[in-house]
Amino acid sequence: MPVITFANTKGGAGKTTAVLLLSTELARRGYRVTILDADPQHWISHWYEISGHVPNISVIDFVTSASLPVHLSENSGTDYFILDLPGARTPLLATALGLSDHVLIPIQGCAMDARGGAQVLELLQYLEQRAGIHINHSVVLTRVNSMVTTRALQTVKALLSERSVTVLETPIIERSAFRDIFDCGGTLYTMDPNRVSNLDKAQENARVFAEEMMRLLPVRLTASARGAGHDAIRSAA
Ligand SMILES: Nc1ncnc2c1ncn2[C@@H]1O[C@H](COP(=O)(O)OP(=O)(O)OP(=O)(O)O)[C@@H](O)[C@H]1O
Ligand SMILES: [Mg+2]
Numbered sequence: 001m002p003v004i005t006f007a008n009t010k011g012g013a014g015k016t017t018a019v020l021l022l023s024t025e026l027a028r029r030g031y032r033v034t035i036l037d038a039d040p041q042h043w044i045s046h047w048y049e050i051s052g053h054v055p056n057i058s059v060i061d062f063v064t065s066a067s068l069p070v071h072l073s074e075n076s077g078t079d080y081f082i083l084d085l086p087g088a089r090t091p092l093l094a095t096a097l098g099l100s101d102h103v104l105i106p107i108q109g110c111a112m113d114a115r116g117g118a119q120v121l122e123l124l125q126y127l128e129q130r131a132g133i134h135i136n137h138s139v140v141l142t143r144v145n146s147m148v149t150t151r152a153l154q155t156v157k158a159l160l161s162e163r164s165v166t167v168l169e170t171p172i173i174e175r176s177a178f179r180d181i182f183d184c185g186g187t188l189y190t191m192d193p194n195r196v197s198n199l200d201k202a203q204e205n206a207r208v209f210a211e212e213m214m215r216l217l218p219v220r221l222t223a224s225a226r227g228a229g230h231d232a233i234r235s236a237a
Contacts, residue, residue, distance in 0.1 A: 002101040002217040003072065003081040010116020011087030014106040014142030016043045017178050018209075019084040024187040025210035027056035031079040031219065036071055038063040038092055039084045043182055051185035065095035072099065079219045089119060097123060102217055103137035106172070107156065108144075121165060136216075140209075141171035146201075170209045177202035 004022070006015040016039055023033045037044045037059055045061040048054065060071050063083070072081060083096055097103055103124065107117045117139060127133045139160055157167045172178070177188060177196045184191065188206055193199045 001072075001076065001078050001081060002219060003083065003099055004213065004217065005083040005085060005096050005100040005103050006106060007085045007093060007097065007103055007120045008105055008107065008116040009087065009089045009093070009119045013087065013108055013116060014172060015039070015087065016041070016084050017182075018104065018106050018140060018142060018172055019044060019082050020047065020181065021172065021178065021188075021206040022210055022213060023057060023080075023082050024054070025206045026080050026082075026214070027054065028187065028189065029210070029214075030056065032056050032077060033058075033080050033082060034071070034075050034078040035059045036063045036068065036081060036083040037061045038068075038086060038096075040086050044084055047182050047185055051187075054187065063092075065092040068092070068095060068099060080217075087116070093120070094123060094127075097127065097135055098133060100135055102213075103135055104168075104213075105137060105139045106142040107139050108142050121163065138166040138168050138216075140168045143174045144171040146173045146175075168209070168212055170205070170212050172209060173201070173205050175202040175205065 006019050008015055019035060023035050027033045033056060035044050035048075035057065042061060045059055048057070048059040058075075058078075060075075063071060068083075075081070083100070085093060085096055097120075103120065105117045105120050121137075124135055124137055127135065139156070141156060160167055175198060177191060177199050180196055181188065181191065188199065188203045191199055196202075
Protein backbone atom coordinates (compact mmCIF):
# COMPACT_ATOMS: atom_id res chain seq x y z
CA MET A 1 0.00 0.00 0.00
CA PRO A 2 2.20 2.84 -1.19
CA VAL A 3 1.75 6.26 0.36
CA ILE A 4 2.08 9.08 -2.17
CA THR A 5 2.33 12.58 -0.71
CA PHE A 6 1.92 15.81 -2.63
CA ALA A 7 3.98 18.53 -1.01
CA ASN A 8 4.91 22.09 -1.80
CA THR A 9 4.91 24.68 0.96
CA LYS A 10 3.96 27.35 -1.55
CA GLY A 11 0.20 27.70 -1.90
CA GLY A 12 -1.51 27.12 -5.21
CA ALA A 13 1.14 24.92 -6.82
CA GLY A 14 -1.48 22.43 -7.98
CA LYS A 15 -1.24 19.79 -5.24
CA THR A 16 -4.94 19.26 -4.68
CA THR A 17 -5.69 19.14 -8.40
CA ALA A 18 -2.97 16.54 -8.97
CA VAL A 19 -4.22 14.50 -5.99
CA LEU A 20 -7.69 14.36 -7.51
CA LEU A 21 -6.45 13.43 -11.00
CA LEU A 22 -4.21 10.65 -9.76
CA SER A 23 -6.79 9.29 -7.31
CA THR A 24 -9.70 9.18 -9.74
CA GLU A 25 -7.57 7.60 -12.45
CA LEU A 26 -6.20 4.89 -10.13
CA ALA A 27 -9.73 4.22 -8.86
CA ARG A 28 -11.02 3.89 -12.44
CA ARG A 29 -8.44 1.17 -12.96
CA GLY A 30 -9.80 -0.76 -10.01
CA TYR A 31 -7.36 0.29 -7.30
CA ARG A 32 -8.77 1.12 -3.89
CA VAL A 33 -7.62 4.63 -3.09
CA THR A 34 -7.80 6.43 0.24
CA ILE A 35 -7.31 10.18 -0.04
CA LEU A 36 -6.01 11.80 3.13
CA ASP A 37 -7.13 15.42 3.13
CA ALA A 38 -4.89 17.69 5.20
CA ASP A 39 -5.52 20.78 3.08
CA PRO A 40 -7.15 23.47 5.27
CA GLN A 41 -9.33 24.36 2.28
CA HIS A 42 -10.79 20.81 2.24
CA TRP A 43 -11.34 20.88 -1.53
CA ILE A 44 -11.11 17.11 -1.89
CA SER A 45 -13.55 16.50 0.96
CA HIS A 46 -15.96 18.99 -0.58
CA TRP A 47 -15.57 17.34 -4.00
CA TYR A 48 -16.29 13.97 -2.41
CA GLU A 49 -19.40 15.30 -0.71
CA ILE A 50 -20.91 16.69 -3.91
CA SER A 51 -19.87 13.66 -5.98
CA GLY A 52 -21.96 11.07 -4.17
CA HIS A 53 -20.45 7.61 -4.34
CA VAL A 54 -17.20 7.38 -6.29
CA PRO A 55 -16.25 3.71 -6.73
CA ASN A 56 -12.98 2.69 -5.06
CA ILE A 57 -12.39 6.07 -3.42
CA SER A 58 -12.67 7.00 0.21
CA VAL A 59 -11.67 10.32 1.71
CA ILE A 60 -10.51 11.05 5.23
CA ASP A 61 -10.77 14.69 6.25
CA PHE A 62 -8.96 16.69 8.97
CA VAL A 63 -5.74 14.66 8.81
CA THR A 64 -3.11 15.77 11.34
CA SER A 65 0.38 14.55 12.20
CA ALA A 66 -1.11 12.69 15.16
CA SER A 67 -3.88 11.02 13.17
CA LEU A 68 -1.92 10.20 10.00
CA PRO A 69 -0.17 7.01 11.25
CA VAL A 70 -3.51 5.81 12.65
CA HIS A 71 -5.29 6.28 9.30
CA LEU A 72 -2.55 4.36 7.54
CA SER A 73 -2.71 1.40 9.91
CA GLU A 74 -6.52 1.34 10.11
CA ASN A 75 -7.01 1.19 6.32
CA SER A 76 -4.94 -1.80 5.36
CA GLY A 77 -7.36 -2.73 2.55
CA THR A 78 -6.21 0.31 0.56
CA ASP A 79 -4.04 -0.06 -2.55
CA TYR A 80 -2.85 3.55 -2.64
CA PHE A 81 -2.90 6.25 0.02
CA ILE A 82 -2.71 9.73 -1.45
CA LEU A 83 -2.03 12.63 0.89
CA ASP A 84 -2.88 16.26 0.12
CA LEU A 85 -0.79 18.56 2.31
CA PRO A 86 -1.37 22.24 3.14
CA GLY A 87 0.42 24.86 1.06
CA ALA A 88 2.43 26.00 4.07
CA ARG A 89 5.16 24.71 6.28
CA THR A 90 3.40 22.83 9.09
CA PRO A 91 4.45 20.18 11.63
CA LEU A 92 2.63 17.64 9.45
CA LEU A 93 5.16 18.04 6.64
CA ALA A 94 8.07 16.15 8.23
CA THR A 95 5.79 13.43 9.64
CA ALA A 96 4.18 12.97 6.24
CA LEU A 97 7.47 12.82 4.38
CA GLY A 98 8.77 10.20 6.80
CA LEU A 99 5.73 7.98 6.21
CA SER A 100 5.72 8.34 2.40
CA ASP A 101 6.88 5.89 -0.22
CA HIS A 102 7.04 8.66 -2.77
CA VAL A 103 6.81 12.43 -2.44
CA LEU A 104 5.58 14.35 -5.46
CA ILE A 105 6.45 18.02 -5.56
CA PRO A 106 4.18 19.92 -7.94
CA ILE A 107 5.86 22.96 -9.44
CA GLN A 108 4.18 25.35 -11.82
CA GLY A 109 5.71 25.84 -15.25
CA CYS A 110 9.14 27.18 -14.54
CA ALA A 111 11.11 26.23 -11.44
CA MET A 112 12.91 29.54 -11.10
CA ASP A 113 10.62 30.81 -8.35
CA ALA A 114 9.67 27.45 -6.91
CA ARG A 115 10.75 28.26 -3.41
CA GLY A 116 8.05 26.12 -1.79
CA GLY A 117 9.25 23.12 -3.78
CA ALA A 118 12.83 23.85 -2.77
CA GLN A 119 11.83 23.82 0.92
CA VAL A 120 10.45 20.31 0.55
CA LEU A 121 13.56 19.19 -1.32
CA GLU A 122 15.75 20.65 1.42
CA LEU A 123 13.79 18.83 4.11
CA LEU A 124 14.12 15.57 2.17
CA GLN A 125 17.85 16.17 1.84
CA TYR A 126 18.09 16.91 5.56
CA LEU A 127 16.31 13.68 6.47
CA GLU A 128 18.70 11.76 4.22
CA GLN A 129 21.90 13.38 5.45
CA ARG A 130 21.10 13.69 9.15
CA ALA A 131 18.88 10.70 9.77
CA GLY A 132 19.83 8.37 6.92
CA ILE A 133 16.20 8.24 5.79
CA HIS A 134 15.93 8.12 2.01
CA ILE A 135 12.51 8.97 0.60
CA ASN A 136 11.94 8.69 -3.12
CA HIS A 137 10.66 11.87 -4.64
CA SER A 138 10.06 13.63 -7.94
CA VAL A 139 8.92 16.96 -9.23
CA VAL A 140 5.78 17.06 -11.35
CA LEU A 141 5.26 20.12 -13.51
CA THR A 142 1.75 21.53 -13.14
CA ARG A 143 -0.44 24.01 -14.95
CA VAL A 144 1.82 23.77 -17.96
CA ASN A 145 0.60 25.61 -21.03
CA SER A 146 -0.16 22.95 -23.62
CA MET A 147 1.75 24.95 -26.25
CA VAL A 148 5.06 25.10 -24.42
CA THR A 149 5.22 21.69 -22.80
CA THR A 150 8.51 20.56 -24.25
CA ARG A 151 10.42 23.75 -23.63
CA ALA A 152 9.18 24.12 -20.04
CA LEU A 153 10.05 20.52 -19.32
CA GLN A 154 13.55 20.87 -20.72
CA THR A 155 14.25 24.05 -18.75
CA VAL A 156 13.08 22.66 -15.45
CA LYS A 157 14.75 19.30 -15.99
CA ALA A 158 18.07 21.01 -16.64
CA LEU A 159 17.70 23.16 -13.51
CA LEU A 160 16.78 20.28 -11.26
CA SER A 161 19.24 17.77 -12.65
CA GLU A 162 21.99 19.83 -11.03
CA ARG A 163 20.38 18.84 -7.71
CA SER A 164 19.77 15.27 -8.90
CA VAL A 165 16.02 15.73 -8.73
CA THR A 166 13.88 13.63 -11.03
CA VAL A 167 11.16 15.37 -13.01
CA LEU A 168 8.24 13.21 -14.15
CA GLU A 169 7.99 12.74 -17.90
CA THR A 170 4.31 13.75 -17.75
CA PRO A 171 3.50 17.37 -16.93
CA ILE A 172 -0.01 18.28 -15.81
CA ILE A 173 -1.40 20.63 -18.40
CA GLU A 174 -3.53 23.71 -17.64
CA ARG A 175 -7.03 22.50 -18.52
CA SER A 176 -10.45 23.90 -17.65
CA ALA A 177 -11.64 20.34 -16.96
CA PHE A 178 -9.20 20.16 -14.05
CA ARG A 179 -10.87 23.22 -12.49
CA ASP A 180 -14.47 22.34 -13.35
CA ILE A 181 -14.25 18.91 -11.75
CA PHE A 182 -14.17 20.57 -8.31
CA ASP A 183 -17.39 22.45 -9.08
CA CYS A 184 -19.38 19.63 -10.62
CA GLY A 185 -18.02 16.63 -8.72
CA GLY A 186 -17.56 13.18 -10.21
CA THR A 187 -14.66 12.35 -12.49
CA LEU A 188 -13.32 13.32 -15.90
CA TYR A 189 -15.46 10.45 -17.23
CA THR A 190 -18.75 11.72 -15.80
CA MET A 191 -18.30 15.22 -17.25
CA ASP A 192 -20.14 16.28 -20.39
CA PRO A 193 -17.69 16.50 -23.34
CA ASN A 194 -20.02 19.00 -25.03
CA ARG A 195 -19.66 21.43 -22.14
CA VAL A 196 -16.02 20.98 -21.17
CA SER A 197 -13.39 21.89 -23.72
CA ASN A 198 -10.65 19.38 -24.52
CA LEU A 199 -12.06 16.82 -22.11
CA ASP A 200 -10.48 14.00 -24.12
CA LYS A 201 -7.05 15.61 -23.78
CA ALA A 202 -7.60 16.11 -20.05
CA GLN A 203 -8.51 12.43 -19.69
CA GLU A 204 -5.42 11.41 -21.65
CA ASN A 205 -3.21 13.63 -19.49
CA ALA A 206 -4.56 12.12 -16.25
CA ARG A 207 -4.19 8.62 -17.69
CA VAL A 208 -0.54 9.04 -18.69
CA PHE A 209 0.27 10.74 -15.36
CA ALA A 210 -1.25 7.86 -13.39
CA GLU A 211 0.53 5.29 -15.57
CA GLU A 212 3.86 6.92 -14.82
CA MET A 213 3.11 6.79 -11.08
CA MET A 214 2.03 3.15 -11.34
CA ARG A 215 5.33 2.32 -13.00
CA LEU A 216 7.14 4.02 -10.10
CA LEU A 217 4.97 2.39 -7.44
CA PRO A 218 3.34 -0.78 -8.69
CA VAL A 219 0.84 -2.66 -6.55
CA ARG A 220 -0.79 -5.95 -7.40
CA LEU A 221 -4.54 -5.87 -7.86
CA THR A 222 -6.69 -8.53 -6.31
CA ALA A 223 -8.75 -10.51 -8.83
CA SER A 224 -12.01 -8.78 -7.87
CA ALA A 225 -10.49 -5.32 -8.10
CA ARG A 226 -8.99 -6.17 -11.47
CA GLY A 227 -12.46 -7.11 -12.74
CA ALA A 228 -13.89 -3.84 -11.46
CA GLY A 229 -11.12 -1.87 -13.12
CA HIS A 230 -11.65 -3.52 -16.47
CA ASP A 231 -15.37 -2.85 -16.21
CA ALA A 232 -14.68 0.82 -15.45
CA ILE A 233 -12.29 1.15 -18.38
CA ARG A 234 -14.71 -0.65 -20.70
CA SER A 235 -17.65 1.53 -19.72
CA ALA A 236 -15.57 4.68 -20.10
CA ALA A 237 -14.29 3.65 -23.54
N1 LIG B 1 -3.67 21.74 -14.30
C1 LIG B 1 -4.50 22.73 -13.96
N2 LIG B 1 -5.34 23.24 -14.89
C2 LIG B 1 -6.19 24.24 -14.55
N3 LIG B 1 -6.27 24.80 -13.35
C3 LIG B 1 -5.46 24.34 -12.38
C4 LIG B 1 -4.53 23.27 -12.63
N4 LIG B 1 -3.84 23.03 -11.49
C5 LIG B 1 -4.32 23.88 -10.57
N5 LIG B 1 -5.28 24.67 -11.09
C6 LIG B 1 -6.02 25.75 -10.40
O1 LIG B 1 -5.08 26.51 -9.65
C7 LIG B 1 -5.56 26.81 -8.35
C8 LIG B 1 -4.64 26.18 -7.30
O2 LIG B 1 -4.60 24.78 -7.51
P1 LIG B 1 -4.65 23.74 -6.30
O3 LIG B 1 -5.74 24.08 -5.35
O4 LIG B 1 -4.64 22.39 -6.91
O5 LIG B 1 -3.22 24.04 -5.64
P2 LIG B 1 -2.69 23.64 -4.18
O6 LIG B 1 -1.22 23.47 -4.32
O7 LIG B 1 -3.45 22.50 -3.65
O8 LIG B 1 -3.03 24.95 -3.34
P3 LIG B 1 -2.95 25.10 -1.72
O9 LIG B 1 -1.50 25.13 -1.40
O10 LIG B 1 -3.64 26.40 -1.46
O11 LIG B 1 -3.63 23.91 -1.12
C9 LIG B 1 -6.98 26.25 -8.30
O12 LIG B 1 -7.85 27.29 -8.62
C10 LIG B 1 -7.00 25.19 -9.38
O13 LIG B 1 -8.27 25.02 -9.95
MG1 LIG C 1 -4.48 22.30 -1.90
